[in-house]
Amino acid sequence: MSQTTGIDVAEQQEWKGQSTDRKEDGRLLRGEGRFADDWNRPGQLYVHLVRSPYGHARVRSVDVSEAEELSGVVTLTGSEVREQTDPFQQLAPPPGGEMRDYCLAGDRVRFMGEPVVAVAAPTRRLARDAAELVRVDYEPLEAVTTAEGTVADGAPLLHEEVGTNVAWQRTFDWGDIDGALEHADHVVSIDRLHFHRFSSTPLEASAALVEYDEGGGWTLHCNNQMPQFAVMFMAPALRTTTARFRYVTKDIGGGFGIKITSYPYLTILCLLARKARRPIKWTEWRSEHIMGSAHGNERTFLDVRVPVLDDGTILGFDVRALDDVGAYTRYEPLGGVIWSQVTPGCYRFRNIRVDYSTVVTNKTPAGPNRGYSRMQHLWFIERVVDIVAHELGFDPVELRKQNYIQPDEFPYETPNGCVYDSGDYPRMLDLALEMVGHDDWRRRREEARGSGKLIGIGIGTTLDSGANNFGQAQLINPHLPYSGNGEMANARMDLFGEVVLTLGTAPQGQSHETTAAQVAADILGVAPDEVFVRTGQDTGRGVYTGFSGTYASQFAVTGLGAVQGAAEALKADLVAVAAALLEVSEEDVVLADGAAHSKTDPEKSMALGELVGVVHTNNTALPDDLEVTLNRNYLYRPPLSAPDTESAFGNLTLTYAAQLHVCVLEVDEETGQVEILDYVAVDDCGRRINPMVVEGQVHGAAALGIGAVLNESLVYDEDGQLLSTNFLDYKAVTSVDVPDIRMTDIESPSPFSPSGAKGMGEGGGTPLHTVTAALQDVSAQRHGALVTDTHNPAETVHRLLRTEGKPGLQVTSN
Amino acid sequence: MRVEGSSSVQMSRSDLWDALTDPAALSRALSATVAPAAGEGDRWEVIIRPSLGSLGRPRLRATFELVDQQPGEWLRIRMHAIGSENVVDAEGEARLSGDGQSTEVSWEGDVSLGGVIGSVGQRSGRDLVQAQIDQVLRSLSRAGA
Numbered sequence: 030m031s032q033t034t035g036i037d038v039a040e041q042q043e044w045k046g047q048s049t050d051r052k053e054d055g056r057l058l059r060g061e062g063r064f065a066d067d068w069n070r071p072g073q074l075y076v077h078l079v080r081s082p083y084g085h086a087r088v089r090s091v092d093v094s095e096a097e098e099l100s101g102v103v104t105l106t107g108s109e110v111r112e113q114t115d116p117f118q119q120l121a122p123p124p125g126g127e128m129r130d131y132c133l134a135g136d137r138v139r140f141m142g143e144p145v146v147a148v149a150a151p152t153r154r155l156a157r158d159a160a161e162l163v164r165v166d167y168e169p170l171e172a173v174t175t176a177e178g179t180v181a182d183g184a185p186l187l188h189e190e191v192g193t194n195v196a197w198q199r200t201f202d203w204g205d206i207d208g209a210l211e212h213a214d215h216v217v218s219i220d221r222l223h224f225h226r227f228s229s230t231p232l233e234a235s236a237a238l239v240e241y242d243e244g245g246g247w248t249l250h251c252n253n254q255m256p257q258f259a260v261m262f263m264a265p266a267l268r269t270t271t272a273r274f275r276y277v278t279k280d281i282g283g284g285f286g287i288k289i290t291s292y293p294y295l296t297i298l299c300l301l302a303r304k305a306r307r308p309i310k311w312t313e314w315r316s317e318h319i320m321g322s323a324h325g326n327e328r329t330f331l332d333v334r335v336p337v338l339d340d341g342t343i344l345g346f347d348v349r350a351l352d353d354v355g356a357y358t359r360y361e362p363l364g365g366v367i368w369s370q371v372t373p374g375c376y377r378f379r380n381i382r383v384d385y386s387t388v389v390t391n392k393t394p395a396g397p398n399r400g401y402s403r404m405q406h407l408w409f410i411e412r413v414v415d416i417v418a419h420e421l422g423f424d425p426v427e428l429r430k431q432n433y434i435q436p437d438e439f440p441y442e443t444p445n446g447c448v449y450d451s452g453d454y455p456r457m458l459d460l461a462l463e464m465v466g467h468d469d470w471r472r473r474r475e476e477a478r479g480s481g482k483l484i485g486i487g488i489g490t491t492l493d494s495g496a497n498n499f500g501q502a503q504l505i506n507p508h509l510p511y512s513g514n515g516e517m518a519n520a521r522m523d524l525f526g527e528v529v530l531t532l533g534t535a536p537q538g539q540s541h542e543t544t545a546a547q548v549a550a551d552i553l554g555v556a557p558d559e560v561f562v563r564t565g566q567d568t569g570r571g572v573y574t575g576f577s578g579t580y581a582s583q584f585a586v587t588g589l590g591a592v593q594g595a596a597e598a599l600k601a602d603l604v605a606v607a608a609a610l611l612e613v614s615e616e617d618v619v620l621a622d623g624a625a626h627s628k629t630d631p632e633k634s635m636a637l638g639e640l641v642g643v644v645h646t647n648n649t650a651l652p653d654d655l656e657v658t659l660n661r662n663y664l665y666r667p668p669l670s671a672p673d674t675e676s677a678f679g680n681l682t683l684t685y686a687a688q689l690h691v692c693v694l695e696v697d698e699e700t701g702q703v704e705i706l707d708y709v710a711v712d713d714c715g716r717r718i719n720p721m722v723v724e725g726q727v728h729g730a731a732a733l734g735i736g737a738v739l740n741e742s743l744v745y746d747e748d749g750q751l752l753s754t755n756f757l758d759y760k761a762v763t764s765v766d767v768p769d770i771r772m773t774d775i776e777s778p779s780p781f782s783p784s785g786a787k788g789m790g791e792g793g794g795t796p797l798h799t800v801t802a803a804l805q806d807v808s809a810q811r812h813g814a815l816v817t818d819t820h821n822p823a824e825t826v827h828r829l830l831r832t833e834g835k836p837g838l839q840v841t842s843n
Numbered sequence: 844m845r846v847e848g849s850s851s852v853q854m855s856r857s858d859l860w861d862a863l864t865d866p867a868a869l870s871r872a873l874s875a876t877v878a879p880a881a882g883e884g885d886r887w888e889v890i891i892r893p894s895l896g897s898l899g900r901p902r903l904r905a906t907f908e909l910v911d912q913q914p915g916e917w918l919r920i921r922m923h924a925i926g927s928e929n930v931v932d933a934e935g936e937a938r939l940s941g942d943g944q945s946t947e948v949s950w951e952g953d954v955s956l957g958g959v960i961g962s963v964g965q966r967s968g969r970d971l972v973q974a975q976i977d978q979v980l981r982s983l984s985r986a987g988a
Contacts, residue, residue, distance in 0.1 A: 082930035082958030141958065142928070160927040161902035167925070316959045750961040757897065758962045 044547040045784065048721035049557055052542045053280075053564075062280040063564070065236035068250040070308035073238065074103065074149035076301065077156035079163045080321060081138035081145055084391040084749015085172040085185065088136050088145065092164040096148055102159045103305040105147040105297060107135040113300060114266045117293070121362050122506040125196030125387065128188050130357045132266075132296040138167070139187055139356035140393050141751050142320030147297045149309055172391040172749035176329045176351035179390045187356060187389045196354070197362035197387040197505065201369060201677055203444035204380035206336075209344035213336030213843070217417050220837035224405040224797075225820040226327035226353070227741040228398055229733060230761040231537070233282025234313035235291045235322055241302035246273035248569070249295055254284035254535045255578030256568060259292035266296055275569035284537035285733075286397035286580060287323045290359045316754045323396025324743055326364050327353040328405040335413050336380070341423050341431050345373075345380030345444075346413055352387050352405075355394040362387035364395070364402035366504045370494040370682045371403050372445050374410035375454050376432045379444050391749035397580065399733060400493075404794035407491045408819060411798035415487075415805055416815060420840050425488055425802070426462065430455050433490075440780065446678040447494075449685045450715075450787070451777040454490060457689040457711040460773055461488070464709045465691045474806075481699065483810050483830075484706070487692045487803025491795045493714070495582035495788020496683035500671035512671040514583070514683075517572040518591035520549060520599040521660035524645050526623075526638025528553055528560045530595070533577035534588050535566040539790060540722040541584055545592045547718055548784070552596040553603070554620030555637070572662055582788035585718060586684055587665055590783040594663030602657040606640055609652050668781065684779045684787035686714035688727065690799040696807045701827030703739055703804075705768040710795070712774045716785035723789065724772055730792020731770050736762025738800040742820045804829065846935070846972045847951035853984045856939050856946045860915050862983050863937065866907065872982035875975070877902070885909035891924065893975065895963055901926045915939065929958035933972075948980060 056062050093104040116129040134145045146163050150156035173179045173187075179194040187194055210216055237251035246269075253259050256276035264271045281288070294311065302309040313322070329351045336344040354361040365387050372381055414432065418425040433454040434441045441449040467486070474484040500512035519531040530545050542562035550557045566573065576587075600620060607625030608615040611633045619628050625640055627633035643650050644659050651657075672679025693707040710727055717723045740760040744752045753759040778785030797819050804826060805816045814832035818825065852859055862868040866880035866887035878890035886908045892900040905924035912918040917938040924931040935952020954972050956963060963971065 077927070080928040080958075082925065082928055082961075141961075157927075158902075163927060164904070165925070167930075320959070746961075748955075748957070750957050752962050752965050754959050754962045755898070758966075 044550045044557055045718050047547065048719055049543060049547060051540055052546060052557070052562060053540065057280065064233055064280050064282055065238070065250060065252040066312045068238040069310070070238060070240065073308040073310045074151060074305055075153040075156045076147055076149045076298065076309055076311040077160040078144040078317070079146040079148065079160050079165060080317070081134065081141060081143045081167070083138060083167055083169050084141045084174070084745070085170040086138050086167040087170060088134060088138060089166040089168055091146060093146060095162040095164065096159040099150065099155065099159050101151040102155070103149045103301065104163070105133065105301050105304065107131065107133040107145065110300065111135055114296065115268060117262045117266050119358065120502065120505060120509060121197045121358060122508070124191045124193055125358055125362065126506070127190045128196065128358060129190055130359070132293040140391055141749055142317070142393060143356070144297065144321065147301055149301050149305060172747070174390050174392060174745045174747060174749050176327070176353040176388050176390065179388050180351065180386070187391065194389050195386050196358050196389055197365055198385065199365060200382065200384045201445070202382045204345060206345050206347045206380040206382040209336040209380040210334060210347065213344055214339040215337045215421055215840060215842045217335040217337060217420055218839040218841070219333040219416060219815065220331070221817060222330040222333065222409060222412055223818045224328040224408055225818060226324055226743045227737045228324045228743060229283070229285030229287055231283025231285060231287065234315060234318035235288060235294060236312040237295055237298055238308055238310045239295065239298040239302045240308045241299070241306065245269065246275070247299050247302060248275045248277065250277045251295060252278055252281040252284070252288055253291050253295065254281060254288040254537055255580050256535065256566060257573060257575050257577050258289055259295060262292045263296050263299070267299060277567045277569070278535040278565035280564060281535065281537035284579065285399040286401055288537070289580060290323050290394070290396040315756065319759055320393055320751050320754050323398065324355060324393045325398030326395045326402060326405055329353070330409050333413065335417055337417055337421060341428050343376065343378060343414065343417060343432050345378040347382045348409070349384040350386070352385065353390050353392070354387055355392040356389055357394040358387065358389065359394050360397050361395060362505050363502060366501045367402035368406035369445055369677065370447055371407055371492045372443050372447065374407055375434060375490045375492060375687065376410065376414070377434050381444055392745055393751070399730065400791040400794045403492065403494055404797070407793050408797050411489055411491070412801065415802045419805060419809055419813065420838065426458065429458060429488065429490065446672065446680055447682060448680045450779040450781050452685065452687050452713060453775060453777055454687060454689065456775060457687065457713060458488065458490070460775070461689050461691040461709050461711045464771060464773060465693060465707055467691070470693050470707070478810060481697065483696045483698060483807045485694050485696065485803035485807035487799045487801065487806055489690045489795045489798030489802060491688050491793030491798060493582050493686040493688065493789050493791050493793050494682040495686060496586040496667050497581050497583065498669040498672070498681045499576065500669065500679065501681045503674050504672060504677050507674045513666060513669050514587055515574045515576050515664055515666045516587035516591045517574045517577060517662060517664050518588070518595040519572045519660070519662050520592070520595035522599065522637065522641040524641070526636070526641040528555055530560060530562045530592060531571045532562065532588060533566060533571065533573040533591065534579045534584060536579045539579060539584060539726070540719065541579070541588060544585070544589060544718045544722060548589050548592050549596040552593065552600050555623050559623060574664055582686065582791045584788065585714070585786040586782045586788045587667060589718065589786065590665035591663050593783050594665055595661050598661035598663055599659065602659050602661065603637065603640065605655060606644060606651070606657055607635060609655055610635060610640065610643060610650065683781050684715065686787040686789040688712050688793060688795045690731065690795045692796065692799040692803045694800065694803045696826055696830070698830060701823040701825070701830065703821070703823065703826060705735070708768045709771045712772065712789070713777050714789035715779045715782065715787035716776055717774070718784070718786055723774070726790040727772055727792065728770055730790065731796055732762050732767045734792065734794050734796030735767055735800065738797045738819055738821055740766065740822065844954055844969050845951070846954055846969055848973055848976065849947065849949040850977060850980045852946050852948055852980050853944065854946055855944055856915060856941060859939060859946045859948070859983065862986070863918060864909065869979070872979045872986070873975070874978055874982070895960055895971065898960055898963055901929050901960060903929060903931065910934070929960045931956055950976060
């Protein structure tokens with residue numbers, strides 16, 4: 030035993046709340062990260078996919094004979110897929126549930142870029158050359174590429190077995206919207222608002238190396254960000270059990286939700302690996318990623334009606350929403366309920382009706398892109414608030430404050446039973462306005478008139494709901510066996526006393542290793558540098574549960590909740606051993622500075638390494654009745670219950686982070702060109718585990734939103750041709766496009782999470798709300814035409830300034 | 844997209860007509876050709892790899908069909924070219940006029956680009972198609988001289 034002074038627990042440094050350096054950065058900056066394309070195996074074959082050049086076509090014939098004449102080439106066709114697999118299961122009930130979705134097209138292609146034939150060859154170039162020898166005879170069919178078009182009479186039917194292009198529909202009705210509309214002093218009616226199609230642009234496209242095991246299983250070295258979701262679709266399709274799959278992820282270069290629905294491609298690789306009896310490697314080209322991975326949901330809001338009282342109280346809204354999810358419903362129609370996690374946004378709206386339809390079109394299937402489904406709905410809410418303010422003559426700041434949920438109303442139950450845990454939106458707004466210099470910008474806005482440049486100021490308030498309750502899936506289909514949430518972690522001591530954490534998540538830049546180490550360090554009395562966190566997920570050797578993965582703004586709650594539980598259990602083991610060896614009570618033991626100490630006897634302490642050695646390799650010193658493993662799993666389950674499926678009432682998410690942005694922009698009246706002059710963001714994600722990490726997420730989410738609202742758009746022509754298949758045409762946001770974003774934060778701890786932290790990272794698309802609000806402010810200085818779309822490049826702004834009247838808007842007053 | 848233009852070719856009208864209706868001569872004249880024409884009569888197939896700048900040189904199997912003609916006066920050709928992720932469809936008419944050692948050719952037609960190269964179509968497709976037609980006529984002109 031070593032000599033030491035007494036330990037004062039209160040003086041121990043707390044790592045949570047510190048902006049510690051990221052554990053991930055060292056290897057990444059040295060080029061030692063291991064990404065999916067870095068995996069190689071002797072004898073591997075490379076895959077190139079033959080993809081449909083048509084948005085909609087019948088496949089009359091497929092001839093791979095010429096390709097297979099090349100040495101070493103193996104192919105996989107849609108016919109083989111239909112012999113060897115069953116269609117992927119569907120989440121929707123009938124009719125959408127009847128959809129037959131396979132990993133390769135059969136007799137029909139339904140989006141440009143849909144894979145038709147897979148070609149594998151000993152080199153990447155040969156695979157590409159061989160793919161060009163595949164003959165596919167197409168018969169082009171009429172395509173439908175808009176939500177309104179696909180539900181119109183006479184629209185081409187995408188899936189005959191479904192019988193309709195409406196894959197799912199439900200009307201949600203809470204409160205009394207008809208009564209509110211009848212008794213309101215004013216009703217603001219908006220014909221149409223449109224959330225455009227864009228996506229995230231991970232630096233790393235999808236990739237995988239798949240090996241087939243002669244015992245009948247597969248190992249997939251990949252960058253799928255939610256392998257447990259993937260296996261639930263792949264296993265039944267491949268007519269086997271989930272135990273036959275081992276998913277291994279390491280470093281992932283961005284996911285943003287898009288890498289959740291890569292399972293059709295992984296299925297192709299599994300089939301090829303089994304057919305060829307060789308490892309199969311596939312890496313997407315950028316154009317393939319843009320046209321064939323997943324796009325964000327495109328949503329059209331029609332027939333909006335908003336009842337408002339004279340004092341500015343907004344009573345609710347009525348809307349018809351068409352959600353265009355592309356050609357196949359893969360993660361859909363979950364988006365049909367996920368928006369309802371944030372039904373009233375940040376506001377006290379009590380009367381809400383949403384007639385929601387999930388519709389299919391001849392476009393790339395949607396995936397749960399960052400801010401999934403909530404982003405679209407929150408933009409709609411903010412547009413409504415902003416338009417009401419402009420049209421009824423209210424100050425946008427005061428109208429928001431009046432309608433916000435107030436701090437003393439938390440926890441706040443929304444009309445559909447979601448419980449917002451904590452927050453202070455008025456304070457966030459005040460902070461943002463002060464930070465941006467709101468009064469000064471208002472003065473400068475007035476001074477700018479007549480100069481050829483117009484200044485606009487916009488506010489966007491949004492929520493980042495985190496830690497899903499998967500019971501919401503039952504609101505889509507009551508037969509789905511999903512509810513609650515969970516995440517697993519393992520904490521153990523290795524032979525020499527190092528703390529080792531294994532997570533169930535598959536991070537793509539969210540700093541899980543760093544924050545997990547901080548949490549464990551605090552509990553175990555070590556420094557984060559003394560905690561080794563395994564990179565990525567490995568279902569063959571690691572820990573996971575059915576919900577494991579990295580998605581939906583939840584790691585700070587579920588992942589770190591699991592780490593906390595595992596570390597606490599490990600601590601209990603260490604304390605028990607220390608108490609036995611130091612001959613003190615367990616209550617007398619404290620872990621600090623990498624050792625176990627007696628609080629009351631400074632003579633008694635033992636380094637963790639020494640203590641661990643007694644358990645692992647020198648255990649005759651252990652009492653016979655002491656059962657410890659120093660190897661602890663923990664499954665964290667958030668306190669959630671299944672919602673009522675009939676009334677669609679219940680708590681769908683555990684925590685609610687919030688962001689509030691203010692944007693000041695300048696528009697050149699001649700060209701419509703937009704320049705952001707100032708931009709501030711206020712974040713509230715409860716207790717911040719690592720402020721630097723939080724700020725990085727806020728910054729990244731803001732960049733994404735700015736890119737989308739001003740530059741990025743996935744454009745289709747009427748034949749279903751995607752016209753923006755590469756970075757020449759899809760103007761992804763870069764560092765030169767993003768203004769200096771000034772940030773501050775408040776902390777409203779969640780009463781529901783283990784540490785008070787709230788999940789965050791998706792950002793809710795705040796710039797989409799904020800910039801469109803600023804453009805509305807600009808428009809108000811001309812003719813006041815409505816900003817009705819999330820995508821506002823220069824040509825759209827130019828048109829906005831020249832639109833006279835307010836088409837699509839009606840205000841009736843009693 | 845609609846394309847149209849005119850050019851002067853240093854060949855007699857009869858020689859030019861023969862070249863335009865000879866699959867082998869046409870495929871030799873097209874710089875993107877990587878395999879000789881195969882087929883007979885009014886329908887033939889060539890393998891082409893057009894250069895599309897940053898989008899590389901995608902391999903396309905192009906089927907040409909002589910749809911209609913008035914010998915020595917005009918002809919109408921249809922083309923369907925398809926690759927592993929691209930498709931080009933075109934149909935157009937060429938008219939010949941003039942006597943002597945040079946012939947005036949005017950043409951017009953519709954072209955659609957699909958697949959990955961569709962993005963090219965919206966920006967520079969017309970220029971690319973025009974350049975290909977000009978290049979074929981120049982090649983024929985050099986061969987005639």
